[in-house]
Every structure is written in C-alpha cells, then in structure tokens.
Amino acid sequence: MNFMSRLLRQREYGLTAVILIIGASVAFIDTGFLAAGNLKDLIIRCAPTAIVACGVMLVVLTGEIDISVGSLMALLAALMGMMISETRMEISMWLGLPATLLLGTLVGAFTGALVTLGKVPSIIVTLGLLTALRGLTTLIMGGNNIDGLPDGLGQMTKYGVLGMPISVWTAIAVIIVTGVIITKTALGRRLFAVGSSRYSAKMVGLNETRLKLFAFAYTGFLTGLATVVDVPRLPKIEAGIGIGFELLVITCVVVGGVSISGGRGKLRGVLLAVLLMTMIRPALTFMDVGESGEKWTRAIQGMFILLAVITDSIVQRRRKRRLHDL
Amino acid sequence: MTTITLMKQKLLILTLTVAAILAGCSGDKEANPDPIQGRDNTAKTVTVALLPKIKGIAYFSSCAEGAREAADELGNIELIYDGPTDGDPKKQAEMIESWTVDGVDVIAVSPNAPDVVANAMREARAEGVQVITWDADAAADTRTFFVNQATAQSIGVGMVNAMVNDLGPDTEGDVVIVSSDATSANQNSWIEVMKPAIENSNLNLATIKYPGENASQALADSQDVIKKYPNLKGLFGISSVSFPGAAEAVEQTGHSGKILVTGLSTPNEMKKFVHSGTVRSVVLWNTVDLGYLTIFVAEALATGKLREGATTFTAGRLGEKVIAGDNVLLGDILVFTKDNIDNYDF
Numbered sequence: 001m002n003f004m005s006r007l008l009r010q011r012e013y014g015l016t017a018v019i020l021i022i023g024a025s026v027a028f029i030d031t032g033f034l035a036a037g038n039l040k041d042l043i044i045r046c047a048p049t050a051i052v053a054c055g056v057m058l059v060v061l062t063g064e065i066d067i068s069v070g071s072l073m074a075l076l077a078a079l080m081g082m083m084i085s086e087t088r089m090e091i092s093m094w095l096g097l098p099a100t101l102l103l104g105t106l107v108g109a110f111t112g113a114l115v116t117l118g119k120v121p122s123i124i125v126t127l128g129l130l131t132a133l134r135g136l137t138t139l140i141m142g143g144n145n146i147d148g149l150p151d152g153l154g155q156m157t158k159y160g161v162l163g164m165p166i167s168v169w170t171a172i173a174v175i176i177v178t179g180v181i182i183t184k185t186a187l188g189r190r191l192f193a194v195g196s197s198r199y200s201a202k203m204v205g206l207n208e209t210r211l212k213l214f215a216f217a218y219t220g221f222l223t224g225l226a227t228v229v230d231v232p233r234l235p236k237i238e239a240g241i242g243i244g245f246e247l248l249v250i251t252c253v254v255v256g257g258v259s260i261s262g263g264r265g266k267l268r269g270v271l272l273a274v275l276l277m278t279m280i281r282p283a284l285t286f287m288d289v290g291e292s293g294e295k296w297t298r299a300i301q302g303m304f305i306l307l308a309v310i311t312d313s314i315v316q317r318r319r320k321r322r323l324h325d326l
Numbered sequence: 327m328t329t330i331t332l333m334k335q336k337l338l339i340l341t342l343t344v345a346a347i348l349a350g351c352s353g354d355k356e357a358n359p360d361p362i363q364g365r366d367n368t369a370k371t372v373t374v375a376l377l378p379k380i381k382g383i384a385y386f387s388s389c390a391e392g393a394r395e396a397a398d399e400l401g402n403i404e405l406i407y408d409g410p411t412d413g414d415p416k417k418q419a420e421m422i423e424s425w426t427v428d429g430v431d432v433i434a435v436s437p438n439a440p441d442v443v444a445n446a447m448r449e450a451r452a453e454g455v456q457v458i459t460w461d462a463d464a465a466a467d468t469r470t471f472f473v474n475q476a477t478a479q480s481i482g483v484g485m486v487n488a489m490v491n492d493l494g495p496d497t498e499g500d501v502v503i504v505s506s507d508a509t510s511a512n513q514n515s516w517i518e519v520m521k522p523a524i525e526n527s528n529l530n531l532a533t534i535k536y537p538g539e540n541a542s543q544a545l546a547d548s549q550d551v552i553k554k555y556p557n558l559k560g561l562f563g564i565s566s567v568s569f570p571g572a573a574e575a576v577e578q579t580g581h582s583g584k585i586l587v588t589g590l591s592t593p594n595e596m597k598k599f600v601h602s603g604t605v606r607s608v609v610l611w612n613t614v615d616l617g618y619l620t621i622f623v624a625e626a627l628a629t630g631k632l633r634e635g636a637t638t639f640t641a642g643r644l645g646e647k648v649i650a651g652d653n654v655l656l657g658d659i660l661v662f663t664k665d666n667i668d669n670y671d672f
Binding site: 030032035037038041045048142145147158230233234235236238240241243244281282285286288290291294295297 | 412413508533534535536538539540541542543545546547549550551553554567570571573574578595598599
C-alpha cells in the first residue's frame, strides 16, 4: 500500500497532518496563535461540537443522518431559559437542567421513532425538524430574548473548575463514554453491523429499530447536554442559537472519515475533524487575511467539506474495485 | 450498493446546500417611487391611525409618546393608536380594513409582515385613504411615503463619534468592526460610512469580522481579535447579535473598561453591559422623534401640504427633514449612556 492510499484510508493521519500544517503556518505568521490562552479558547469552542458529534456519529454509523441538532439546541436553550431564568419561571436549575436533558432525549427518541417505526427516511424527518423546531423556538420565545440565567451557571460555563469551563470536562466524559460504547461493547458492534449491512444484521437477529432509536435518543440527550454546558456562556438566549450547528456537526462527522453510507468510522477521526473545523476561523484571524479575506472564511470551510466528500467517494470506489478484483 | 452510496452522497450534498441556504437566507426590499396622486384634502380634523407592529411593548409606546406630542402641537389631529398585542400581522390587516371602512384620513403602518398586510394597504389606498409606512417599510405600491428612522449616514457616523468620544479624541489605536454576514445590506451600508469616519479619527480599522447572526461565533470572533490586536481600543458590534457578543468577549477576557464596545441596539438589550462599564454608549434612532415625525408627515399628506416628489419637509421642532425618493428621513440618533439608559424601557 502506497503512502497516498494509506493517507486516504486512514483519515486520522491526513487530518493530523493538515492540523499540524495549519498550526505551524499560522504560528509562523503570528506566534500568538499557539499561546496558551488561544489554545484554551480553541478547546472550549470544540467542546459543544465534540459532544454532539459523538451522537451524530452513531446515527451516521447506523446508516442514518440527523441534520436537526442546531434547531434542537435552539429549542432546548429556549426551554431551559424559560424554566430557570430569574425573569421567567425561575425553577431551580437543579430541576431545570435535568429537565432540559430529558426533553432533548425525548425529541431525539421521537425523531428515531419517526425514522424506524414511521419508516420515513431520516434525511426527510430531520430536514423537516430543522425548520419545525426552529419555528417552535421562535413561537415560544415570542420575539424576546432571555437573560437572567443563574449566576452560578454562568460562572461554571464561562470560567468553570480546575481552569476549564464545565463544557470541556463534559466533552471529555462524553468522548470516553462514546469511545467505550463503540469499541468495547456489544451495542457498539451492533451499531456498526446495522450500518454496514442491514440484511446480514437482520439475519443474525439484531433489532435494527431499537439500535437506531438508541442512536437518535443519545444524540438528543447529547444536544441537551451541549446546550446546558455551552449556551449559558453566551450573553443571552435568542432564537438564532445553533444556526448552522447541524451543518458543522455533520461536516465534522464526514470530514472525520465516518462513511455516509454507515458501518465505518472512527471517533478519533471525528474529534480531529472537530479540531480542524474549529481552528479555521481563528487561524484566518491570526493570519490577518484582511477585510476582503474575511468574506472568504465560509468558502474555505465549504472547500473542506467538498474535499472530504470527494475523498470519501474515491475511497469507496477503490474499495468496490478491490472487492471486484478478488 | 454503489448506487445507494452515491444517492446518499448526493442527498448529503443536497442537504448541506439546503442548510446553507436556510441559514443564509435574508432579503431586503428595494423601494421604488410610485407616482400616485396624493389626495388633496383641507378638512379641519385629520384622523390618523397609527399602527405599531405590537401594541404594549415599550419600544412602540415611546414612539406613540412622540406621536401624541405631535398631535397636540398640530391641534387638528385625531390620533388613533392601536395594534395587535401579540404582533399577529393578520390582525394588523384586519385593523387596516376596519379603519378603511371607518373612513380615516391616514393610516401609518409599521408592518410586521409586509406581504400579509399588502392587500389591506392597497385596498385602503383604492378607497382614498392615505397610507404611509413608518419604522418598517412595505412594498412601494402599498404606501406613499416611508418614514425612515435610520439613515446609514447618521448611524455610521453616530457610532464612530460615540467611540471617539468615549475613548477620548486623542486616543490612538486599533478598532475592529464585528458585523453580521458579509452580505447584510444594512450593516454594509453603515460600514461604508464608518470607514471614512474612522480614517478621519486617530483610530485605525484593523479588520472587519463577519460572524453572521450567530451568537457563539460573534463571541469567538471578538475573543480572537482581542488576542490578535494587542493595541485594540474598541469594538463596534453592529448587529443585535454581535453587539452583546463583543461585549461578552471583552468581559470574559477581563478587558472591561480597557477595550470599549459600542454599537446599535435597543437599551434593554445592553443595560447590563452599560452598567458594568464595558459599553459606554449605545446608539439608536430617537424613537420619540420617529412617532412625532410620522404624525407630521401624515398630517401634511392629508392636508395636501406634502406631495410626492418633495425633497424636504419641515416637521415642527425637528425642523427641516430630507426626503430621499419616497423616504422621509428622521436622521437624528440618540445615544444611551449610563446616565440616561434607565429612563428607557424597551
């Protein structure tokens, strides 16, 4: 196997190389990019994306997709705000935050039920929810923003404990749990099995419905978790929270090397992709691309998505060819 | 298998495209002058129906205050101030219809959804009622004039002046504009005005960030420029999302009072940052004057003093106002500081 095909097959190597190249080039222009404070900010920004990507990765592994997490985050943020803000219902956050997680899990399970029991393609279901949940959020908030979250929650999410906001500690825990599920449990192996061949999975008696329901509910739960630990960091809760977040998460999952058709992918790759996608914007800031350069940031992010999808299809085609050759 | 995979990939690309479109969608209506004869009416009492987007919220209540002031001053005005309490545009349309039946002279609309009220506005005009818009505009063929509260010039220059004053005119250093999207028409028109104004000061515009209408991105971009430009003196947050985002970044990085933030906002949104000292000036148009000017325009239209094609208009204590096309420009801005911000509740 030559070097190029190894790079293509082992997405983590390619991603690590790109991250190092970008990091080194930007540091060459401005060493401030590698300053401790900036790296810390980078990790904090990765946290919510990494948390939700752990869930969406499982959904994609089973051969489904979820593009509604950004809108779900907005809805859960609105509900969380309505419950615990001192200007609203002012419920104790020790009740309001678990309730937010529960609501996230329920919406996730509902999505999964529509896909599995309702037999509607997940892309249609979650495309619908992307709009529906955002609409519901606007309705609930009625054009007013929510502030006045408990000070303690603000402190924990902005400054945190042991030098890091709680979102980072939460992300680490979620990554460990998801890693264990994927590599060490029967559940993980079954998720892969359903994604790589529904037919064979059925033949050996796997319950496809239950596995997919789990993946969607887990994604909903993690979206709730990301909302609780990251949203209070923002100056206020507004209906626009999480716009484009679903796109970012899916991008990370795909760029991270998880096969869109299911059955293949590594958590390491996804996490590296989260780091890569998160570092692009600050990298451009530190490179001082200037006023007109700023307008290109989205195009550059888009190029990474295209590159990843193209690589993925090349890998798939080679795989097929190799199978034919056998 | 291959076809299924390809289909899924196509679906994914489609999804990404749709998501991008959904995320980036925003439209601005271009107003075209529409030559319809203004009704010549020299009746003694002019009945004006002033329709806000939402009745009962402080922003519009302060506009209504100015409207009442103008009505008292003019003396020949019967002012009806009413609107839906929930902001339902269908109720706005119903109100326009019933006012048309009642035979009011002028209806001034702040449309919450221009398309929903457009037919009611056209019908009112067909019945001979003068229709104008204020605060927000609608399609050009639904109204004669738009009382435009915010000229790019006054807002852009207002923000730069506020920053220069807050920092002290002799302060030198970098400033950064945190905008919305690179395609946001309003923000871009302000930036065009701000650039030369900054150039004429001792400040240097280091860069412009476009985080979109995304609160966490606005926060992140502001944190980044604070680290990137050590000589940063000020941040302009020129959207409703980027203003609090920039202020939050300054506070979280511990630069409150050292790096000043200013921008355009309603006072309630920024009160906490004004009281913490991160923000010294919040720029907005004068809402009281907006209501005042709207009533003067309504009266002048109904009595035939103001006709289409006019280029200036004198409105009581506001003096002479410029009319650009079919936009009557309010022009003046209001600066909220810690001394006066608590007097406003919207």
